[in-house]
Amino acid sequence: MIELKNIGKTYEDGFQALKDINLEFEDGKINVLIGPSGCGKTTTMKLLNRLVDYTSGDILLDGESIKQTNPIELRRKMGFVIQNIGLFPHMNIYNNVATVPKLLKWDKDKIHQRVMKLLDMVNLEPDTYMNRYPSELSGGQQQRIGVIRALAAEPGIILMDEPFSALDPISREQLQDELIRLQSEINKTIIFVTHDMDEAIKIADQIILMKDGSIVQQASPEEILKNPANDFVKGFIGANRLEERKALPPLATFIQKDFLSVSTGHSIDFIINQMVQEEINTIPVVNENDTYQGLVHLYELLGHKNKSLQNLLTDTDRFIHEKDSIDNVLNTLQEIQGTIPIIDSKNKMVGILDANKLFKAMTENKCGVA
Structure with missing residues (x-):
């Protein structure tokens, strides 16, 4: 369980990025942070692995303040997938995926089994791909490797910062489907940042919509579409989506x-x-x-x-x-x-x-x- 209690973040220049955030991320679910640029969604996510530190309030992981944990150890407990993938170009795919397990000093057999299983999970034949380098893969394939690298050390929490936004529409949709399928197998707590409402509606169990450093609405996609909290939410969702939702009942x-x-x-x-x-x-x-x-x-x-x-x-x-x-x-x-x-x-x-x-x-x- 991840709990944010009265979290505030103010930078040295006086800019207040987050204002009294109270939030629980649902365990084993895909939690999507969304909102316009500058709303605080990425800052909120980066607080969780202490890439950014908060200035007030506290964040509890399973009831314990994350400030009681060494930041390096904390980050090794969480997978992290970013927009530009961040694969190591001088390492082959096997070693890219195995990076964190090696840091954690897993034995070689365990690492090998884990890498083979993860490649299979994203439909990349291990014998074909494990010795290739990132430059030899398509953008979509590289992003798949980025996802499974985040899963390699079996963390309970995965942070994903606009991971698919740089991809073409077809690859993006395929990876959204892949994430939904993977989540049905692994049941991790995923915090996913996006600015795309269609993406949020498709993949989320819980949507947290932010504006100006505050949470405007927190609910399931169905609930947000049925009962938008205010005119800002209606505008962010868009009239077309709301009309479609009125037109047809849920699945x-x-x-x-x-x-x-x-x-x-x-x-x-x-x-x-x-x-x-x-x-x-x-x-x-x-x-x-x-x-x-x-x-x-x-x-x-x-x-x-x-x-x-x-x-x-x-x-x-x-x-x-x-x-x-x-x-x-x-x-x-x-x-x-x-x-x-x-x-x-x-x-x-x-x-x-x-x-x-x-x-x-x-x-x-x-x-x-x-």
Whole structure:
């Protein structure tokens, strides 16, 4: 738990950057600090690892003042990802990722296993990438390395200072998706600074909107969109986003919780019979813990009965998170069709998207029907 109690920050020239900030960052969640330039969001984040010191109040980490901890030790407990990535150009990718574990004197085998696992987590084949240098990677690949380097020593807290803002729109969206997916696996406390409201709405569990060194509103994306605190919040969100939010209800409205799925323990013949009885040609597969594994298609099953179910799974990364904004869902629908599973933060399947209900709502709204 990170708590900021009556935090103030005044610089030597008299500028008051932060004014009586009281704030709790939610454990295991993505907490997004957002606001216009100069609002204090980056200063707030840098207080946490003492890159900047506060002038009044206190910051507690698990109930203890961070001023009781050596700043170097404190920083090693926190991952840090910055906008310009900051990879060491003279080190290969393996050594970049291994930097903090080496400083902490982990043994070589543990470091090796950790680096290999992290590269796999961000879909960078270890044998292909670990001996390359940063200059040999694309901007998006470099930023992935920046993220996993911050995760390498298994810190409980990750600080991310506008990490994707320098990337092209496609790479940025891919890395936002990657962060959401990674967080579902690692459940770290993430403090993420951005100036982009679309990014905040997409990735955040909690948004902290700041202005002139003060917190204006602190709430979930859904709550901020439904109930903006004042005209400043409305203006920062933007009229278009507010109109879209009024037009369509949240994703939860379109989750079909009464759905058919099969388990990895079922035989192919059993699955075929289920699909024939229900007159469906695609079905989601979960494991014994209800964790989503992928989809199987009837015609693939009929044509490859001799193969294992695992080899017939498709669309293993085709799903929507139950906390996704409706805007993100609409973007997903432009790219894929058919059955779309919906999962929770632990990758457990909670339902499928009722696309017909969503399309009906969209049509009624377009026609002006309440």
